Amino acid sequence: MTQIPLLNLIADFADDVRNPAMMWQIGAIIVSITLGWGLARGLRAAFVRHGLAPAAARFGMESFMRVLTPLSIAALLAGAKFWLGKSQHVHLLSVALPLCSSLALIRCGFYLLRKVFARHGQVGAAIITFEKIFALLVWLAVALYITGLWPDLFEYLEDTTLPLGKNKVAIATILQAIVSVAVLLMLALWAGAALEERLMKVQGLHSSLRVVIARMGRAVLILVSVLLSLSLVGIDLTVLSVFGGALGVGLGLGLQKIASNYVSGFIILLDRSLSIGDMITVDKYSGRVTHINTRYTVLQGLDGVESIVPNEMFVSGAVQNSSLSNRNLWLATQVSVAYDSDLDQVLELLVAAASSIERVAAEPAPSATLQRFGADGLDLQVGFWINDPENGRGGVTSDVNRAIWRALKANNISLPYPQREVRIIGTPRAGAGPLGGEAGS
Numbered sequence: 320m321t322q323i324p325l326l327n328l329i330a331d332f333a334d335d336v337r338n339p340a341m342m343w344q345i346g347a348i349i350v351s352i353t354l355g356w357g358l359a360r361g362l363r364a365a366f367v368r369h370g371l372a373p374a375a376a377r378f379g380m381e382s383f384m385r386v387l388t389p390l391s392i393a394a395l396l397a398g399a400k401f402w403l404g405k406s407q408h409v410h411l412l413s414v415a416l417p418l419c420s421s422l423a424l425i426r427c428g429f430y431l432l433r434k435v436f437a438r439h440g441q442v443g444a445a446i447i448t449f450e451k452i453f454a455l456l457v458w459l460a461v462a463l464y465i466t467g468l469w470p471d472l473f474e475y476l477e478d479t480t481l482p483l484g485k486n487k488v489a490i491a492t493i494l495q496a497i498v499s500v501a502v503l504l505m506l507a508l509w510a511g512a513a514l515e516e517r518l519m520k521v522q523g524l525h526s527s528l529r530v531v532i533a534r535m536g537r538a539v540l541i542l543v544s545v546l547l548s549l550s551l552v553g554i555d556l557t558v559l560s561v562f563g564g565a566l567g568v569g570l571g572l573g574l575q576k577i578a579s580n581y582v583s584g585f586i587i588l589l590d591r592s593l594s595i596g597d598m599i600t601v602d603k604y605s606g607r608v609t610h611i612n613t614r615y616t617v618l619q620g621l622d623g624v625e626s627i628v629p630n631e632m633f634v635s636g637a638v639q640n641s642s643l644s645n646r647n648l649w650l651a652t653q654v655s656v657a658y659d660s661d662l663d664q665v666l667e668l669l670v671a672a673a674s675s676i677e678r679v680a681a682e683p684a685p686s687a688t689l690q691r692f693g694a695d696g697l698d699l700q701v702g703f704w705i706n707d708p709e710n711g712r713g714g715v716t717s718d719v720n721r722a723i724w725r726a727l728k729a730n731n732i733s734l735p736y737p738q739r740e741v742r743i744i745g746t747p748r749a750g751a752g753p754l755g756g757e758a759g760s
Contacts, residue, residue, distance in 0.1 A: 344411040347399035355392030362387065386430050389423040421461050425453065453501075499548035507544040511537030531588040534613055576631070577614070583630035584613040593633065593640070598708040600639040604628055607709045621711045641708040647680065648708040652716055654723055655696040657733045662689065662697065665732060672722035673703045678715045680704040696735035 396419055400412040463469040476491035515533035587593050588611060597608045599618065604626045606618035616633065618626045641648050656665050666687040673685035685703035692698070701723065705715055727734065 341411070343403055343407065344399075344409060347403060347412065348396065348415055351392050351395035351399060355390075355395055356388055358391045359388040386423065386426045389419055389426060393419040393423050417461055418458060421457055425457055456498075496549055499551055500545055503544035503548045504541060507537070507540035511540050514540075530611060531585065534585075534588075576629075580614045580630045583634040584611070584615075587611065587616070587630055587633055592638070592643070596709060597643065598641040600641075601628060601632055601636060605639075621713075646706045646708060647683075647704050648706075648712075649702060649704050650712055650716060651700055651702045652720055652723075653690070653698065653700050654720075654727075655693055655698050655735055656727070657696050657735045660697065660732050664730070665697075665699065665727075668726045668730060668732070669699065669701045669723060672726040673701050673719050675722050676703075676715060676718045678705050678707060678710070679719065680706050695737050 393416060396412060396416045400409050400416055403409050403412065460469070463472060473491060476494065477489050479490045480487040481490060481493065511533070514536050518529045518533050521529060593599065593608055593611060593616065595608055595611065599605065599608060601618075604618055604620075606620035606624075606626060608616060609619045609625070610617040613630075615627050615629050618628055620626065654669070666689075669687035670685050673679055673687075674681070679685060680703070683704050685701060687699060687701050690698045690700045701719065703719065705712075
């Protein structure tokens with residue numbers, strides 16, 4: 320791309336404005352934008368109309384439409400510049416063509432990066448946002464380069480310095496560091512997302528260990544990218560010592576709980592005391608573990624309510640885990656029968672009723688025992704095991720109770736209810752009052 324001096328560009332534009340042929344360039348730009356946008360829309364509609372949408376999504380054609388629009392516009396502008404350049408000046412097209420071409424190159428580069436590293440999820444949204452910001456900056460840089468203002472602006476930024484600790488750093492160097500940090504940081508995030516995606520598919524590793532490796536890998540990639548980008552622009556890393564000291568003081572004074580939760584998160588993941596899907600109870604919170612993050616863990620209760628519990632509570636307090644070494648959980652329900660019932664028959668009926676429920680485990684088998692001789696009847700207990708505690712306890716207990724009720728009713732076994740007899744000792748004398756005194760006295 321040839322740099323055009325600013326004064327000559329302004330003079331050429333002034334001549335083009337007074338020239339009626341200027342309308343041909345404006346019309347060419349409008350027609351190129353309209354046709355390029357329509358071409359991309361028509362191609363997308365053709366994929367949908369011919370039933371090729373799933374295949375297009377599989378090969379990334381849906382996101383490639385964002386590349387096709389500026390690419391087709393740039394191609395049409397190039398053709399218009401070629402044909403109009405034979406008969407008139409095309410300075411306006413000379414400005415519009417590189418700007419549109421730069422947009423096409425930016426979108427094409429980000430399209431390839433998305434296909435390689437981050438294809439879905441939150442990272443994809445972050446990439447699109449970063450792409451828009453980066454495209455705007457590139458457009459500004461191209462415009463400054465075309466108008467000839469880039470060398471003067473860069474020289475001014477090089478001569479202007481800011482004090483940073485004991486050193487002075489030029490504004491141009493700081494801006495270069497920001498750009499390099501942003502680019503390498505995005506690459507580190509993409510690489511971290513790709514690493515996590517690969518690790519989650521490895522079945523030979525424990526789920527907690529896979530999460531630990533993915534989180535530590537991402538943290539290392541981010542740290543290396545920041546240090547490498549600062550070194551590439553020539554910034555002495557010793558100037559960051561003041562920030563490191565301030566960060567250490569902040570962690571020691573105001574961020575104790577946050578640091579403790581982060582350290583506790585890595586401890587939980589490393590010692591494998593919790594895993595995704597475990598049913599746990601800690602303090603007043605209970606539910607199934609759905610997410611284990613570096614700062615907190617998410618528990619989803621049986622009522623659907625999610626609790627965000629700091630990781631420090633899992634390390635410093637007692638935790639009940641229903642599925643740490645195995646997923647079997649023992650439950651029990653009580654029932655009373657009349658004293659005139661056949662005890663052996665009733666115990667067999669209770670075991671059969673519990674065994675008929677689908678969630679009740681066949682091994683170990685349910686059992687029924689005589690607990691005590693109650694005041695109103697024989698108190699019995701039915702114990703059984705389940706191997707899916709994440710589905711809750713109340714539902715399976717209710718199913719077992721209903722099966723017991725049906726079995727006892729079918730065999731005419733009565734369930735006692737409290738009965739009390741009131742006996743009056745002694746016979747009051749004739750004519751005695753309510754309290755034993757003489758009537759009428």
